[in-house]
Amino acid sequence: MARCYSGFVPNRHPPLPDIWLITDARNDEALERTLARLPRGSGLVYRHYHLAPAARRARFVALARAARRFGHRVFLSGPAREARGWGADGAYGAPARLARGPACPRLVTVHSLRELGRAHRARADAILLSPVFPTRSHPGGATLGRVHFHLLAARSAVPVIALGGMTVHRARTLPSRKWAAIQGLAR
Structure with a gap:
């Protein structure tokens, strides 16, 4: 599985998963069960901002291990350098946080046309x-x-992942196959 490493070439990696589980305090208790139910090869975006640094890292290690048992890709919310240091498959965050650093797959949050331009840059x-x-x-x-x-999706030069209020049912109403959820996947 491709991970952040110094020889990574941007936009030249295996296709990104269609379904992404995003972590936070609200879905923490159900994460291992949810990872086991996701289709093989889904994605996990690890955030867990509510934890102290050492606890955040320990929880990342445990969830990354669980996710990889099912062939899921694991992205860390943080700079690319930190994602690489933690052994993540990629980095996630706002454009300003991800604009620098080593080559590494990047997922960027976008809410507007202006932010879409920043994500491309x-x-x-x-x-x-x-x-x-x-x-x-x-x-x-x-x-x-x-x-x-x-x-907005039509203006994107890269794949688009739908986020925000997403559930399996709502995902089926969009032509985009790629979607992510925080609570919409956890049970």
Whole structure:
């Protein structure tokens, strides 16, 4: 499995998974069960910002081991240098955090056309376009909706992963095969 390493060539890696599980405090208890239920070769974006540094690293090691048993790819929320140091398959975050550092697969969060341009300049290998639908994490917050999602996705030079209020049912209503969820995959 390709991991962050010094000889990595941007945008020349195995295709990215279609389904991504994103971690945080809300879904922590169900992560191992959810990883076991995901289709083989899915993706895990490890965030866990709520943990102290040593505990965050230890939880990453445990979840990465569990994810790789099912052939899942593991991306770390953080700079590419940190992702490489932790043995992740790639890095995830905002364009400013990922614009520098060693060559490494990068997933970049995008909410607007301006951020899409920043993601392209940050050498994103794919974008997480968000929020498509209303989310529990931002109740009452603005969403892209299907039409705006499609308009922004059409402008992307890299694969688009739908994020925000995603569930299996909602994913089926979008023509994009790639999607991610925090709570929409955990049970």
